[in-house]
Amino acid sequence: MPATRAAEFGLFSRQILRHPRQVSALAPSSPGLAAMMARQLPVTATRVAEFGAGLGSLTRAILAAGIAPHDLTLFEVNDTFCASLRAAFPGVAIVNGPAQGLAATEAGSLDAVVSGLPLLSMPADTQRDILAAAFHALAPDGVYIQFTYGLFAPLRAAVARDLGLTATRTARVWKNIPPATVYVYRRARNGTA
Template identity: 50%
Template structure:
């Protein structure tokens, strides 16, 4: 959508560190990030939805709008999401505040955050926030453009997490690697 592309690039120019991507995710990446979700997934949370590409993938997988909660820091993106996603709960708030705003027991946290561009302390705070709201068997799904997961093996051991590789999505700019994090 032309309007979404304009919005994305305006945000990229004004807040390059916060956006930290050269283009919105592709619909193929959205499908890969939402794989395994469906009408019976229960509550799902998304961190850093931007213009809502991954959000639409989550809804297309069958998650009901009333079961989906978004955390987006940019006021312009949050206003756009409010206008285009009826029934979805949208918090104009940082992802790391999620445990203060919603009850635990979520089945999946889907993250489009640029974790690799963030300082390690903030990365850990955000991943910890995800696990504070996830059910014991819940999954944190994150993509990166880099070759490695966004947390080192040492940090994952410290946080009692394990990671597995999901698909590599070549039809994305740049190609993206999906990771699934679970409690160890």
């Protein structure tokens, strides 16, 4: 494991022990999962937000996909992770707060939201609040990109239906701990999100 990844894993592990509800993952996202997430960005995407940025595994892939640092906003609730993100990604806007805060800062101007949040473990109301905030900030053809360790879609079917969303599933990324699948959510053609 390269020195940087080893240091990140150590910091990540300490935060799991101190704040298990905030972190809720076994390890940082693998480069393979991050690349799969970044491949789901629309080819014309310029403005992106990331939910649950952690230590920046997905952030690196988003920037490598061509998103300019000043066009990327990260949302992270863990103070230690935010400090690490600020040091690692100068020029990227970092919000030390919940994903739902996106609705107050943007309105229809984003091309994509990339999420590392543990949606599957959240109650329906929280899922609805997060996705409603995301789709408030997304342009009409914007996408919400989410991974899950589960075998089924991370967003409850009733929430997706209420928000007028459809989902596309990618192949499973086996080189991740644990293996993960990426889902891309969009407004249905007659959706209300």
